[in-house]
Structure formats: C-alpha cells, structure tokens
Amino acid sequence: MPDSPSDTSGAPSDAELRARALLAEFPVVDGHNDLPWALRQQVGYDLDARDIATDQSAHLHTDLPRLRAGGVGAQYWSVYVRTDLAGDAAVRATLEQIDCVQRLLERYPADLAPATGAADLERARREGRVASLMGAEGGHSINSSLAVLRTFHALGVRYMTLTHNDNVPWADSATDVPGVGGLSPFGQEVVREMNRLGMLVDLSHVAATTMRDALDTSTAPVIFSHSSSRAVCDHPRNIPDDVLERLPANGGVAMVTFVPKFVLQAAVDWTAAADENLRERGFHHLDTGTEAMAAHAAFEERYPRPRATVSTVADHLDHMREVAGIDHLGIGGDYDGTAFTPDGLSDVSCYPRLIAELLTRGWSPADLAKLTWSNSVRVLGDAESVASGASA
Structure with missing residues (x-):
C-alpha cells in the first residue's frame, strides 16, 4: 500500500496535488531540524562526505532536493548539543554547530538564504530560497551566562529551548526530576533577556511548570518548536491543554512534531x-x-x-486547533533528530502528505496557509517588535 494520499498506481491524489499547489505559495516554516548534529555525528562536519545538494536518503532525512520536494520555505536548523556536554564544552560544541550552519549557507547560496527576522523569510520566499534560521536546543548551551546568550543571538540564533532532556540549574525539563519547580529567578531573567534581544523563548522539552512560569514572565510570544498534544498522547514532552489555552493571549505558536513516541x-x-x-x-x-x-x-x-501515520499527526493538529485556535499552530518535524518517523512522513519531502490529509479533513486553504507559513512568520516579527520597543 502506498504510504501517502495516492491512488493504487502511486500517482498523487487530488488532495496531494492541491497540497503541493498551496505549498508553492505558502511553504512550510519548520521549527526544528537536527541536520547539523547528524553531520557532526556521521562525518565530523565533512560537508563533502554528505553533500546535501544530492540525494542523501541513505544517510539523512534532509537534503536540498527533498527540501524542495517537500515545499519547505524556511527552516530553523537546530544547533543542538547533548546534555552530557556541560559547561564550557557545551558552549564550544554549540559554536561548532553554529559554524556548521554558516558553512552550509556559504556552500549552497542559491538554495539557502541567511535569515534572522521575519523580513528575511519573506525575502527568501520571493527569491525561491529556503530561509535558514538557527535555534539552540537546551539552556545548558549558554552555561548559565547571559553574555553567552547574547553572543549566540549576535551570531544569528533566534530561539533557545530552555532545557533539553535534563534540567538546567534555572529551569526544569519535562523528562527530569523537578529541581527548581519551573523557572528560578535567574530563569526568569533569561526569559526577559531573550525578550529584550528578540530571541524566541522555546518551550519544547520543558516541564509544564516551566511552560507556565515562562508564559507568566514573557512579554513576547513563545513557541514550541517541536511538541504535540498531551491530551492526544500522554507524554511529558507534549503540551497540556491548559497551556495551549494560554497561547491566544500570549500570541505564541505550537509546532506539532512527528516523532512517533510523542504522537502515538x-x-x-x-x-x-x-x-x-x-x-x-x-x-x-x-x-x-x-x-x-x-x-x-x-x-x-x-x-x-x-507505527504512527500521517493520520496520527493530523489527530494532534485537529485537537490543538480546537484548543488553541488556528492562529497558534505550526510544524516542527524534528527530522534527523529521531530514529523513527511516522509512515508517510519519512523525510522532509513528505510535508505535502500531511497537508493533503488535513485538506481531506476539511481544513481550508486559508487555515493551512497559517499553519505552514503565516503564523511562524508573524511570531518572529512580533518578537522583533517587542525587542524594538524594549530598546526604544
């Protein structure tokens, strides 16, 4: 059986053809892709050994041909490092990750466009390039230093996930034993400094207590770069309904992830x-x-x-739309950061299959344009506006 909304010959269904047409105008802004870490693990950042201008499907979820096929218009490249890299070693490894993204931009200028703000995303869309942003995954990367946070921002990092799988001294993770009960006073200071800089506060991976404290503290919209609904799949990495209900007042965006252990x-x-x-x-x-x-x-x-499927992910989006509203949803696949993917969503070429599934469920083109593009562009612009007001 084909693993996409296609007929038995493998030809795209009418829904998938309509999905591709929609993505040509409103491409996907994906909140989280771990390609830089995969390049570190697999080839020690040897970009000749993994030339993403060619099909790398034997090794990676991501390459330029499949980004094009998937209708991706903007990508937050994760500059993630594991939490067993601590202190200055985490800072150094994050800088190496940032360097990897910068080298990709230099190597593929016809395909990848540097981006740090909403205007850059719109410019890249007009040029037909993939706007390339960076997100630091885990507050351990700054080693409890606001100076390091500011330096990452100066180097182009536009969100930071407050924790990864383990607590940091100032914030609790969803998958660790509670430490400070959410955000510590210094954690609140981190959030305020991110607001001042125009760096998005990312609440994927954090404990629900941390989510609520961050929403209480932040004057700018927050994001969940790759999280799904806890009501649909009861995993602590997902977002409880009471937090989703707060997104309209905050203006933030929850970007559904595809990782099977978080959706099924x-x-x-x-x-x-x-x-x-x-x-x-x-x-x-x-x-x-x-x-x-x-x-x-x-x-x-x-x-x-x-086996999770395209329908499994769509179930999360249906519920999240009901709770948070269409203006507060996005997509964060977590490609190259997961060992397994849902059937039908095996790599970055597969976003049209999800959009086709949502079309068959009655999602309007206007709603889907918000999901794929407009909401994520808006939230970045809103964070910039808060920062501009803070510096005025």
Whole structure:
C-alpha cells in the first residue's frame, strides 16, 4: 500500500496535488531540524562526505532536493548539543554547530538564504530560497551566562529551548526530576533577556511548570518548536491543554512534531524499552549512527514497533486547533533528530502528505496557509517588535 494520499498506481491524489499547489505559495516554516548534529555525528562536519545538494536518503532525512520536494520555505536548523556536554564544552560544541550552519549557507547560496527576522523569510520566499534560521536546543548551551546568550543571538540564533532532556540549574525539563519547580529567578531573567534581544523563548522539552512560569514572565510570544498534544498522547514532552489555552493571549505558536513516541500512545512504552536496549549496548539513547540503528533494527525484529501515520499527526493538529485556535499552530518535524518517523512522513519531502490529509479533513486553504507559513512568520516579527520597543 502506498504510504501517502495516492491512488493504487502511486500517482498523487487530488488532495496531494492541491497540497503541493498551496505549498508553492505558502511553504512550510519548520521549527526544528537536527541536520547539523547528524553531520557532526556521521562525518565530523565533512560537508563533502554528505553533500546535501544530492540525494542523501541513505544517510539523512534532509537534503536540498527533498527540501524542495517537500515545499519547505524556511527552516530553523537546530544547533543542538547533548546534555552530557556541560559547561564550557557545551558552549564550544554549540559554536561548532553554529559554524556548521554558516558553512552550509556559504556552500549552497542559491538554495539557502541567511535569515534572522521575519523580513528575511519573506525575502527568501520571493527569491525561491529556503530561509535558514538557527535555534539552540537546551539552556545548558549558554552555561548559565547571559553574555553567552547574547553572543549566540549576535551570531544569528533566534530561539533557545530552555532545557533539553535534563534540567538546567534555572529551569526544569519535562523528562527530569523537578529541581527548581519551573523557572528560578535567574530563569526568569533569561526569559526577559531573550525578550529584550528578540530571541524566541522555546518551550519544547520543558516541564509544564516551566511552560507556565515562562508564559507568566514573557512579554513576547513563545513557541514550541517541536511538541504535540498531551491530551492526544500522554507524554511529558507534549503540551497540556491548559497551556495551549494560554497561547491566544500570549500570541505564541505550537509546532506539532512527528516523532512517533510523542504522537502515538502505543509507541511510548515500546520506545522506552528500545532506548534501554541501546543503553545496555553502550549507545546513547539518542544515537542515530549506523551501529546504533542496527541495534534498533535487531530490537524491532524481535519486538515489532507500533507505527504512527500521517493520520496520527493530523489527530494532534485537529485537537490543538480546537484548543488553541488556528492562529497558534505550526510544524516542527524534528527530522534527523529521531530514529523513527511516522509512515508517510519519512523525510522532509513528505510535508505535502500531511497537508493533503488535513485538506481531506476539511481544513481550508486559508487555515493551512497559517499553519505552514503565516503564523511562524508573524511570531518572529512580533518578537522583533517587542525587542524594538524594549530598546526604544
């Protein structure tokens, strides 16, 4: 059976053709892609060894031909580093990640456009290039230093996820034991400084208490760069309804993610067992290298993996639209940051399949244009406006 809304010959359905036409005008702003980390892990940033101008489907979820095929118009490249890199080592590794993105921009200027603001996104759309922004994933990257935060902003980083999978001294993570009960006073200072700079506060990965504290503190819209609905799939990485309900007053955007263990309830327990299998074999549970993936495959052969689908992700968007409203939704696939993807959403070429599914569910072209493009451009512009007011 084809894994997209197509007929039995594999030809695109009418819905997918309409989705592609819509994306030609209102392309996807994707909130989170871990290509830089994959390039670090796989080839030590040797961009000749992973020339993304050509098909890299044997190694990556992302390359330029598939970004084009998927209708991607803007991408936040994650400059993520793992939390076992701490202190100055985390700062250095984040700088290396930023350097990787800058080298990609220099290498592929006809395809990738540097972007730090909403006007840059619109300019790139007119030029037919993929606007390229950066997001730092995890407050450990700044080593509790506002000076480092300001330096990252000066280098082009336009959001920071307050935590990754582990707490930082000033903020609690969704997947760690509570430490400070949300945001500490210094954590609130971090949020205020991000507002002043025009850097988006990203609340993916953080505890619900941290989400609520950040919403209480921030004077600018927040984002969830890659999170789904906790009411649909009860995983702590997802967004509770009471937080989604606050987005209209804040002006923020929740960008649905595709990671199966965050969108499909049946995948939660399976993934915990699969991660433990990796750790028992000496791998980090987020490792997507060749040997780790072979260990995953052997585990999956013994214990078949529950399969998320395009419809699974659409279920999250239906619920999130009902709770937060259409003006507060976006997309953050987390490609190249996950070992598994839903059936039908295997790589960055697949966004038209999700848009086609939503069309069949009655989503209007106007609503879909907000989901893919307008909401994310607006929220970045609003953060800039708050920063301009703060500096006036």
